[in-house]
Each structure stands twice: as C-alpha cells, then as structure tokens.
Amino acid sequence: MRVVVDLNKCLGYAQCAFLAPTVFELHGEEALMYDPNPGDATRLKVLRAAAACPVQAILVEHLGDKDESPAS
Amino acid sequence: MIAATKEKVADVVATFKSTGRIVIVGASLAGLRAAEALRKEGFTGHLTIIGDEAEEPYDRPPLSKQVLKGWVPADHTKLPRVREIDAEWLLGEAAVRLDRVNKLVHLAGGDQIPFDRLLIATGTRARQWFNPKEAALDGVYTIRTSNDAARLQEALAAKPGRVLVIGAGFVGSEVASVCRELGLAVTVAERASAPLVGALGGVIGKIAAEMQQDHGVDLRCGIGVKSLEGDDKGHVRRAQLSDDSVVECDVVLTSLGSIRNTEWLEGSGLAAGFWGVGCDAGCRAFDINGVVTDSIFVAGDIARFPHVLYEYQFLTLEHWDNAVLGAAVAAHNMVSLEADRWPHLPLPGFWSGQFGVNIKSVGVCPFGEEILFTQGSVKERRFAAAYGHRGRIVAAVTFNHAKWLDHYAAQIERSAPFPPPPAGFDRPRDMKPVPAEFPDPRVPTSLPTVILTGHDPTERGAEFQARLH
Numbered sequence: 001m002r003v004v005v006d007l008n009k010c011l012g013y014a015q016c017a018f019l020a021p022t023v024f025e026l027h028g029e030e031a032l033m034y035d036p037n038p039g040d041a042t043r044l045k046v047l048r049a050a051a052a053c054p055v056q057a058i059l060v061e062h063l064g065d066k067d068e069s070p071a072s
Numbered sequence: 073m074i075a076a077t078k079e080k081v082a083d084v085v086a087t088f089k090s091t092g093r094i095v096i097v098g099a100s101l102a103g104l105r106a107a108e109a110l111r112k113e114g115f116t117g118h119l120t121i122i123g124d125e126a127e128e129p130y131d132r133p134p135l136s137k138q139v140l141k142g143w144v145p146a147d148h149t150k151l152p153r154v155r156e157i158d159a160e161w162l163l164g165e166a167a168v169r170l171d172r173v174n175k176l177v178h179l180a181g182g183d184q185i186p187f188d189r190l191l192i193a194t195g196t197r198a199r200q201w202f203n204p205k206e207a208a209l210d211g212v213y214t215i216r217t218s219n220d221a222a223r224l225q226e227a228l229a230a231k232p233g234r235v236l237v238i239g240a241g242f243v244g245s246e247v248a249s250v251c252r253e254l255g256l257a258v259t260v261a262e263r264a265s266a267p268l269v270g271a272l273g274g275v276i277g278k279i280a281a282e283m284q285q286d287h288g289v290d291l292r293c294g295i296g297v298k299s300l301e302g303d304d305k306g307h308v309r310r311a312q313l314s315d316d317s318v319v320e321c322d323v324v325l326t327s328l329g330s331i332r333n334t335e336w337l338e339g340s341g342l343a344a345g346f347w348g349v350g351c352d353a354g355c356r357a358f359d360i361n362g363v364v365t366d367s368i369f370v371a372g373d374i375a376r377f378p379h380v381l382y383e384y385q386f387l388t389l390e391h392w393d394n395a396v397l398g399a400a401v402a403a404h405n406m407v408s409l410e411a412d413r414w415p416h417l418p419l420p421g422f423w424s425g426q427f428g429v430n431i432k433s434v435g436v437c438p439f440g441e442e443i444l445f446t447q448g449s450v451k452e453r454r455f456a457a458a459y460g461h462r463g464r465i466v467a468a469v470t471f472n473h474a475k476w477l478d479h480y481a482a483q484i485e486r487s488a489p490f491p492p493p494p495a496g497f498d499r500p501r502d503m504k505p506v507p508a509e510f511p512d513p514r515v516p517t518s519l520p521t522v523i524l525t526g527h528d529p530t531e532r533g534a535e536f537q538a539r540l541h
Contacts, residue, residue: 002152004131007423008393011474012430028428029454029472033138036131037148061152 001043002061003036003050009057016049016058024049082409088188089407092117095177095185096159097167097336098193099123101131102372102395106191107157109403119159120185122177124166127218133392135221136246137425141253142229146222167194170340175367189406192337192349192357193372193399196330196390201238206300211308212324215243224325228254232322235259236311238297240267242424244327245280249426252287259290259319261297261311264511272433272469274509275443276457279450279471283427292317300324330390332374342368348376348388353415355402361533369406371398380417381484382439382466391422419481423474429453432474434481435467443508444491446480447498448473455500456480459508460490 003023005016012030016023023038023046038046050058094110096103099121107121123129131149138144162179169178176184198214201207211232213224228235228251235251237244240262251258264270266277267284284291296314303309311319334344342365343350343358349370350358355377357368370377372395378384401416408414424431440459448455448471456476459467464487468480476495483492491505 002150004152006393006396007133008421008432010423011477027425028430030474031425031428031430031472033143033425034134035138035144035148036134037144037150059152059154062154 001038001040001046003034003038003046004059005032005034006057006059007032009055010053011055013054015052015054019049019052020045085407085409088117089114090116092188093120093186094118094189094191094406095120095122095187096191096193097122097177098191098195098333098372099125099129099161099163100193100195100372100395101129101151101392102193102195102399103191104129104151104153104157104399105396106193106371106399106403107159108153108155109400110407111155111157113404113407115403115407117188119157120162120187121157121159122162122165122167122179122185124164125217126164128161128163130218132216135218136215136243137250139221140215140225140228140247140250142225146218146225149218167336170337170342172340172342172365172368188367190368191402191406192368192370192374193395194333194336195373196332198326199328199331201300201326201328203299206302206308207326209300209302209308209324210306211302211322212300212326214326214328215247216330224323227323228256232256234319234321235323235325236261236297236319236321237325237327238311239327239329240264240280240284240291240293241270241327241329242268242422242426244325245284246424246426247325247327248284248289249287252289252427257290259292259321260284261295261313261319262291262293263296264293265509266293267291268431269509269511270438272437273440273443273459275506276469277509279453280431283429283453287427330373332388334374347386348374350376350386353377353379353417354405354413355398355416356405369402371395371402375416377416379436381419381487382436385439387420387436389418389420391420393421394418419485421477421481429471430474431469431471432477433467433469434477435459435465435484437467437469437508438510439466440490440508441510442490442505444503444505445500446492446503447476447495447500449500456495458483458490458492460505463490464488465490465492 024034129151134149139146166180167177168180198216234257237248237260248260267280269277298312301310332348337344351370355369356364373390376386376388397418401414405413421434440461442460445457454472456470456473
C-alpha cells in the first residue's frame with residue numbers, strides 16, 4: 001500500500017500516530033515520520049488514520065490492490 | 073464572424089483534448105501529478121511520460137530521513153497514484169534534445185517522440201563534488217535519487233568511524249541529524265556562517281547551529297573543504313579543510329545544492345539555462361527572447377515564473393507543493409481555452425524535520441531584510457518568526473510551532489504590515505525587528521550571460537554567451 005503525507009499541510013496533531021503507531025510516528029513535538037509503503041495488514045489502521053487527520057494531509061492510494069505497472 | 077472564430081478555436085481545443093499527443097519529460101512528482109491531472113481534465117489523447125531514472129515516480133523527502141535511518145527501504149517510497157493515467161512510459165530513457173520546429177523530443181537511444189503539447193518537468197540533480205577523482209573515491213556520496221539513498225544508507229549502517237557532511241543546507245542538516253540518531257560521529261563543514269543561512273538567514277542560522285551542537289555534531293562554519301584523500305584501496309579516509317585542519321572520516325556526503333536539468337534544452341531556443349526554464353505564471357515556457365510559447369509548458373523545480381506577491385520577480389521553488397500545484401495548473405492550461413486558464417501563484421512553503429524539531433516556512437524568507445520573533449520561545453526551540461520587506465510581511469518560519477503558520481500565511485497573502493500586530497498569545501518579551509542576515513546576493517558569479525543582438529525588429533533577439541571557463 002502506498003502512502004504519502006503532505007507535510008506542508010501536516011500540523012502535528014498526531015491522530016495518525018495514535019491510530020497507526022507502526023506507520024506514523026512523531027519525532028519531537030511535531031515532526032512526522034512515516035512508512036510510505038506499510039504492509040497490507042495495517043491497511044485498516046492507515047485508512048482510519050487518513051480519515052481522522054484534522055487537516056486531511058494523508059493520501060492513500062485507492063486504485064485497488066494492483067499497482068498500475070508502467071511498461072518500460 | 074467573431075462567434076464563428078470562437079467556435080472554431082473551441083473545436084480545435086476539443087479535438088486536441090480527444091486526439092492530441094502530449095509528452096511529459098520528467099517522471100517524478102510533477103510529471104506524475106501532471107499526467108493524472110490531464111486525465112482528470114478530460115484529456116483522452118495519447119500521453120507519453122519520459123524519465124531518465126528506471127524507477128516509476130517516487131517521493132524524495134523520505135530519502136534523507138526515514139530511508140537513511142534504515143526504517144524504510146529506499147525503493148519503498150513510490151508515490152501513491154490518484155487516478156489511472158493510461159500513459160506510455162519511457163523510463164530509463166533520457167531526453168537529449170528538443171526540436172521545436174518539428175515538435176519532437178529526441179531520446180538518448182535515438183528515438184524521436186512527437187508531441188502537440190509538451191510539459192517540461194526535468195527537475196534538478198545533486199551538484200557533484202568539484203574534483204571528479206575525489207568524487208569517485210569509495211565512501212563519497214550525494215543524495216538525490218533513491219539509488220543514492222540506498223547506497224548511503226548501507227554505508228551508514230556499516231557504522232563508519234566518522235561521517236563528514238559538506239554543506240549544511242536542509243538536506244545536509246537532515247543527514248547530520250540522522251547520523252546522530254544512529255549514534256554516529258559526524259562533522260558538518262559549511263562555508264557560510266551557519267546552517268540554513270541561504271534559506272532562512274543568519275539569525276535563524278544561529279539557532280540551527282546551536283541545535284546541531286547540542287546534539288553532538290562537530291559543526292565547522294565559515295570553512296571550506298579543500299580536498300578529500302583516500303587510502304591505497306581508493307576509500308576516502310580524510311578531508312583537508314580550508315583552516316588547514318584535517319578531519320578523519322570514512323563516509324563523506326557532499327550536499328552542495330542542486331543543478332537544474334536543462335542541458336537537453338540547449339539549442340531549442342527556449343529561455344532555459346542554469347536559472348531553470350523561464351515561463352509565465354500560467355506555466356507556458358518563454359522562448360529565448362522572453363516571448364511566451366503556446367505549446368510548451370513547465371512545472372516543478374525548474375519552472376522560473378513571476379510571482380505577484382514578490383514584486384513580479386521570477387522565482388524557482390524547489391518545494392514539494394510547488395511541484396504538485398504547478399503540475400495541476402500546467403495540465404489544466406494545456407487543455408483549456410485562454411479565458412479558462414489558471415495562474416500558478418502558490419504561497420511557497422516547505423518543511424524540514426531535524427534534531428527532533430519541525431522547521432516549517434511560508435512565503436519567501438530571503439525576500440525579507442528584517443526578522444521579528446513573534447511567538448513562543450527561542451530558548452525552548454518552539455517559536456514563530458516573521459520576515460519583513462519594506463514594511464510588509466513576506467514570509468514566516470516556525471520551529472515546532474506549525475499550528476500558527478496559517479495565521480502568518482493569511483497575513484502574507486494580504487501583504488499585511490510588518491512588524492505584524494502582536495499575536496494575542498504566547499508573546500516573547502523582546503519584540504524588535506532585527507536584520508535577518510541573508511548573504512549578499514550581489515556576489516560576483518561566473519555564470520553564463522545572455523546578450524542582445526540585432527537592431528531591426530525582424531533581427532532583434534537574444535543569444536547565449538558561452539561560459540568563460
């Protein structure tokens with residue numbers, strides 16, 4: 001699962017760090033670090049974290065489980 | 073008559089939207105988001121994405137943080153897709169030339185890709201160490217790509233005796249922070265008076281310097297690195313500094329800023345050079361004479377566009393959201409009629425996590441001459457400060473005080489007065505503006521210049537004058 005956080009928007013409310021602590025963590029008071037490719041076992045938690053984010057800064061890929069593989 | 077012409081133009085745009093060919097050169101954040109935006113705008117024609125890296129688009133900010141720490145593998149930062157883009161991907165293929173007359177992009181392998189409209193989003197690359205022999209020593213790294221990060225992460229995981237970071241901009245400072253988290257000894261050498269001075273000025277730089285020292289970084293400012301020396305196996309072991317001191321080190325990160333990838337546009341007749349690619353605020357590229365083109369657009373790190381908030385000065389912004397927002401505007405304008413075009417007028421913003429502090433900024437800090445601490449406490453490294461230019465607020469920076477940033481963003485957008493009215497809460501005792509201490513921008517450079525030629529309107533034009541060395 002692919003995740004990206006818009007850290008311009010992120011204000012360190014830390015809701016994600018409570019809801020999916022293995023994926024999102026705060027360094028110090030408000031610097032967010034996260035796993036951009038967490039395992040599918042955390043999917044529900046990550047979706048909850050994305051929904052709970054007060055500034056809606058978390059983007060989770062919604063194109064289904066299959067990635068669109070670029071043919072090179 | 074006029075109505076008929078209008079209809080015709082609308083028809084042309086509609087036909088283009090359904091059957092045109094768009095080529096995007098650059099397959100990173102701006103290129104990907106532009107492709108998605110084009111489909112969202114209803115473009116159903118042929119879409120080609122060209123990128124010189126073999127990987128599909130990935131996010132770079134985690135590379136100098138989560139990845140180096142060893143938490144996230146370097147190839148795990150691929151960007152989430154927001155919609156299907158049904159594009160032809162030409163990855164691992166560098167564009168080497170643009171033929172504007174025949175509307176072709178030439179690839180390194182010899183292929184020529186035709187386009188009706190082109191988006192240039194080739195971004196930047198890491199500036200390499202000036203001495204190629206020394207740069208080739210084992211243990212000398214730069215960090216820009218996912219491969220760079222993978223190699224450096226491996227080197228840090230091997231517990232080197234000491235890491236030398238050359239250059240204390242954001243990336244260099246973030247890497248120094250990770251080194252300390254990993255328990256590694258680290259020396260940072262910075263030619264300016266303090267870290268982050270170019271972006272945030274000397275007053276904030278002093279605070280950044282204290283943060284580094286408090287975390288055990290051996291910080292050397294006002295110092296250059298003269299040379300890197302290797303052992304007989306060709307692995308870097310020490311660095312000679314400009315004050316004649318020597319640093320013993322097993323890993324060197326050269327973090328010397330970025331170079332814009334515009335070489336492939338040489339000879340194309342576009343306003344492209346070391347400064348980026350000149351364009352209007354609607355992302356349309358300028359030709360070398362500063363005349364706007366109709367079919368070539370620019371987005372991301374290399375787009376140099378005029379910004380109304382900053383006296384219409386041309387800015388390039390190597391910021392994450394500038395790539396995202398610029399891509400959306402460029403894509404929209406590529407498939408829209410003149411009256412429907414959007415301007416790309418973002419309020420610039422960036423962030424950096426280092427030494428447990430979240431540094432965020434809005435506006436263009438170096439545009440200000442003065443700085444005023446408006447909230448919080450410098451001592452606790454939890455504060456907001458505003459930058460002023462001729463009596464108005466033009467930027468703000470926060471250290472662990474991000475929740476206040478929108479307040480300042482709104483003031484900057486309104487060109488509110490500087491010093492700003494005191495916040496109603498958490499005011500520092502001493503609220504006097506002081507010089508922000510940015511380096512003098514008038515230092516001489518040896519960069520190429522543009523000369524004007526011709527006298528008649530039919531001959532008048534600009535030409536590049538080659539670099540002198």
